[in-house]
Amino acid sequence: MADTSHGTGGTRTPRPFLKWAGGKGQLLAQFEPLYPPAFRAYHEPFVGGGAVFFHLAATGRLAGKRVVLSDNNPELINIYQVVQTAVHELIADLKRHRNERDYYYAIRAEEPQDPVRRASRMIFLNKTCYNGLWRVNRKGKFNVPFGRYKNPKICDEEALLAAHAALQNVEILLAPFETVLDRAKPGDFIYFDPPYHPLNETSRFTSYTADNFGPEDQRRLAAVFRELDRRGCLVMLSNSDTPFIHELYRGYRIDKVWASRAINSKADRRGQITEVVVRNY
Ligand SMILES: C[S@@+](CC[C@H](N)C(=O)[O-])C[C@H]1O[C@@H](n2cnc3c(N)ncnc32)[C@H](O)[C@@H]1O
Numbered sequence: 001m002a003d004t005s006h007g008t009g010g011t012r013t014p015r016p017f018l019k020w021a022g023g024k025g026q027l028l029a030q031f032e033p034l035y036p037p038a039f040r041a042y043h044e045p046f047v048g049g050g051a052v053f054f055h056l057a058a059t060g061r062l063a064g065k066r067v068v069l070s071d072n073n074p075e076l077i078n079i080y081q082v083v084q085t086a087v088h089e090l091i092a093d094l095k096r097h098r099n100e101r102d103y104y105y106a107i108r109a110e111e112p113q114d115p116v117r118r119a120s121r122m123i124f125l126n127k128t129c130y131n132g133l134w135r136v137n138r139k140g141k142f143n144v145p146f147g148r149y150k151n152p153k154i155c156d157e158e159a160l161l162a163a164h165a166a167l168q169n170v171e172i173l174l175a176p177f178e179t180v181l182d183r184a185k186p187g188d189f190i191y192f193d194p195p196y197h198p199l200n201e202t203s204r205f206t207s208y209t210a211d212n213f214g215p216e217d218q219r220r221l222a223a224v225f226r227e228l229d230r231r232g233c234l235v236m237l238s239n240s241d242t243p244f245i246h247e248l249y250r251g252y253r254i255d256k257v258w259a260s261r262a263i264n265s266k267a268d269r270r271g272q273i274t275e276v277v278v279r280n281y
Contacts (some may be wrong), residue, residue, distance in 0.1 A: 013058045014166035017121065018079070018161040019132025020049030022195060024238070025277075028055050030257040034277055036234040039189035045177040046193045048076070051161075057166040057246045070173040070184055073134075075142075077174040082119035084172060087164040093120040094155035099128050104146045127152045178224055186232035194221055196240040199273070215244065222248040229280040239256035241274040249278040 016023060024031070028051065035056070042062055044053050047069040057064050071077055082090050093116055097107070108125060122142070126132060129144040137143045173179075174264050176193070184190055195213035221237075228235045229252075239245045243258060256274045 002094040012158055012162035012165070014054040014162040015058070015159060016049040016051050016054055017083070017156055017163050018076075018126050020051075021132075021134065022193065023049040024051040025049075027257055027259055028052070029108075031055075031277070032262060034255060035061070036189055036236075036238060036281055038064075039234050040185065040187040041066045041068065041183075041189070043070075043180050043184055043190045044193075045070050045175070045180045045190070046195075047071045047080070048193060050080075052191055052193070054163070054166060055062065066171070067169070068173065068180075070175040070179070072174065072176050074174055075118065075168075076134075077172060078115055078121055079119045080167065080172045082115050083160060083163050084167040084170065086116050089116045089161055090119055090123075091155060091157055092200075093117060093158060094123060097124040097128075097154050099149065099152055099154065101146045101148075104128055108142060124154055125155045162169045162186065177221060181224060181227060184228055184231065184233050187234070190228055190236070191239040192221065192225065192235070194237070194239065196219070196238075196275075197242055197245055199240055199242060218244070218248060225249070225252075225278070225280075233280075234269050235276045235278075235280045239276055241276045241279070245276060245278075253279045253281075255279070 003070075031052065036156060042053075042056065042063055044050070044066055047053060048071065050069065053062075053067070057067075069080065097103070097120070104125070107121055108120060112121055125142055125144070126134065128147055128149060129142075130147040132147075133144045135142070135144050177192070180190060194217070197215070197218050218239075225235055225237060237249070246254065255277045257277055258272050259275050260272050
């Protein structure tokens with residue numbers, strides 16, 4: 001019989017293995033009372049670094065459930081698929097990388113076709129690039145400079161193996177967020193962590209993909225949220241604490257959580273800010 005334990009069988013705790021802008025690792029304790037106590041399937045349509053998925057898996061709440069993780073970043077989805085199906089080949093390939101400037105730019109210039117090589121290249125760039133940023137130019141080519149870290153953990157074997165175990169029987173899809181409507185059924189739990197609506201124009205410091213996520217995308221997302229609500233799904237969404245977001249989700253329960261901004265180009269904007277968690281339950 002298929003093992004649907006999603007990581008409860010291993011001894012290692014699954015956790016994010018990439019540096020990801022907007023990663024929810026620091027918010028997990030504040031999210032704890034906000035999850036629904038019971039649900040059917042779990043969907044995470046902006047999976048990114050997957051902090052919430054790994055946390056739910058580690059705490060046994062996904063055992064035996066259908067789990068669908070998706071994102072519209074093709075390199076990221078390839079990484080998850082390779083960790084799921086070929087983690088040992090990936091680990092072997094990661095071990096060849098070196099944290100050296102010229103080597104970094106040589107690897108950055110490559111365009112490998114093999115999925116394992118592609119995943120290995122992107123994990124290497126993610127661990128050694130400037131600030132762990134993920135930025136691509138208009139042609140979709142990764143363009144972040146070398147990060148000059150002393151001793152980055154390019155191959156975090158333990159985290160990769162734990163993620164591999166947690167990802168067994170998980171559906172991993174390259175898909176825009178709207179497609180969750182094709183899959184979600186009444187009683188399912190959907191957690192949305194979209195690129196945030198900017199607090200102001202200068203805080204538009206990251207670009208996750210070639211396409212920016214603008215106010216129109218936020219509106220389309222709010223429409224998907226309302227449709228899932230009508231359908232009887234349990235829906236939770238993170239975003240920035242701005243008047244625009246409060247207006248979009250008027251009528252739903254909105255809680256504030258405290259976050260510290262780790263990736264920010266302006267040192268004076270570091271520190272604690274509030275974010276919102278919107279729920280329909
Ligand atoms: C804020 S990050 C998610 C952070 C993640 N929850 C974590 O803990 O690391 C947003 C993600 O949305 C993805 N994304 C951006 N636009 C999208 C779209 N239209 N459809 C699906 N995913 C999208 C990006 O590739 C990125 O991984």
